[in-house]
Amino acid sequence: MSDDERSGAFDHLFTAAVRDGLGEEGYGSWRSIDEPDAVSLSFGFPYPESFPHDELVAAAEAVFEEERDTALQYGGGDYADRLVEVVAERERDRGIDCGTENVLLTNGATHAIDVVCHTFLERGDEVFVEAPTFMGTLKLLGNYGVEITGFGNDADGLRVDAVADELERREEAGETPPKLLYTIPTFQNPTGTTLSRERRERLLDLAEAHDFVIVEDDAYGALRYHGEDLPPLAALDESGRVVRTNTFSKTIAPGVRSGWVLADEEILEEVTRMRAGGANTFTQGVLGRYCTEGPFEENVAELRGRYAERRDHMLDRLEEHMPPGTDWTEPDGGFFVWVTLPEGIDTDELLPRAAEEGVTYLPGEQFFPDDRGEDCLRLSFSHVSHEEMERGIEALARATRSRMAEH
Structure with missing residues (x-):
């Protein structure tokens, strides 16, 4: 609908963030x-x-045959519970010290990022991001009415030195640091660059020194084609300041809409409360069956x-x-x-x-x-x-x- 066609009859009932963005394109508009x-x-x-069409069909049939109506109830069956264990095991394989108590399943990575933002952000807060960064997250952050400050990338990823300079300037001026820093450190979207280990370690030091949380989006981390793996930020984190999001969209299929948040238990408890249900337990059951008894790896x-x-x-x-x-x-x-x-x-x-x-x-x-x-x-x-x-x-x-x- 064009601006000329809008009546504006309900504008006064919308949130301030919606009113600020009236007439702008929404999340996913780039697909047009x-x-x-x-x-x-x-x-x-x-x-x-x-x-994996055939494998997912076989997994769905097995879930129906073995769990029947339980698979279609709110809580799902044993296979849905298995998926949490699968995620925790895969994250431990990446060097992260975690268990199932650190994992919350979500309806994809964007849902994971959204619920994290819902947990931490209030209107007027500030978020640091890479510039460029995933346009979907920029759209999502706009929904929260926050200030967004972007820092450049080079061949080694986010310019952490520029982040450090800005944080030091703010500290000297008595200004507040950001509440969150959102980053895609491995095979970044859109640049494809990867944050070096040295910069990962320095970024974690900055988060601790200036009291902010890092949101690590690792949607592409399992898809390395050249070079040696680097530890995720969460694997290097010793203070619980990294909240990690991930997805099966790139390794299984986008349509399964299944991702997760991995975080310190204290943080995850509040993220879980903000999620307010809505998990697709049937899909989680099918993926739990496929990942544990199918050829996922x-x-x-x-x-x-x-x-x-x-x-x-x-x-x-x-x-x-x-x-x-x-x-x-x-x-x-x-x-x-x-x-x-x-x-x-x-x-x-x-x-x-x-x-x-x-x-x-x-x-x-x-x-x-x-x-x-x-x-x-x-x-x-x-x-x-x-x-x-x-x-x-x-x-x-x-x-x-x-x-x-x-x-």
Whole structure:
């Protein structure tokens, strides 16, 4: 509905945060960036063949056969309880000292982040983020009426030195630190970069010294294609200041809408209270059966190989086709490549031309809490075939060159 079509009859009943955002696009609006005849390199969707259809069908049938009506009750059955144990075990495998008492299952990672925000944030609070960062979280934070301050990334992830300088400046000026710092330290969305171990340790020291909580979003951490694993922030945390969120969307399927929060027991107790129910225990039961008695780990290992091929293909095509002056990241995992176009090209203005040439992407400005990113864009290699990727990169190169010729 356009602003001209709105009556505004109910505006006075909305929350202050809703009134502040009247007329703005909501969460998920970026999915409307599409062109039927263009290759979509926009979205971080898993490729269709990655879904374990047969295994999930078998798991659902087993849940129905063994648990019957119990599986459909509010609390679910034993298989739903198993999923909490699966999550805790996988997190321990990542070096995190935790048990089932530290895990809360949610309806996906965004629900996990939302309930954490609901637990900590009040209108007027401040959150530090990477800039760029996941645009979905920026939209979500806007719902809480908070101030968002973004800090740049480089090849080693978040510029923790810039965070430290700002915290020191505030301390000297008698100003308050943020309440939360939200970060995607491993295969960051949208840049694909990974926070170095040295920076991880310093960030934890800053959280302790300046009394804020770190929200660690690790949606892509299981999908490393090159290099050595780094410990999650939660594995290095000794004071309980890291609240960790994760999801099965990238390792099983987005449609299962299952994620989790992992946190110190004292924090998790309040997060659980704020969640106010709503867990999909039937889906959790199916996933509990699949993860404990199906080929879950084998399938994840295969995904790493398949996504590595896609990543390498995109990087090769960018090298082959993009004009001089274009830069891009080379991620060791995850789904995304962050591209910086030659100076003077606005990727939001370029998008219609690119769509006409045969490709869509997400413009960089969507990933910033402020007016940055106009020369950047995010490409996803996770969903399309090699042939589609080839056509898409060629179309992006044509659109970029035609725009450069006009300068």
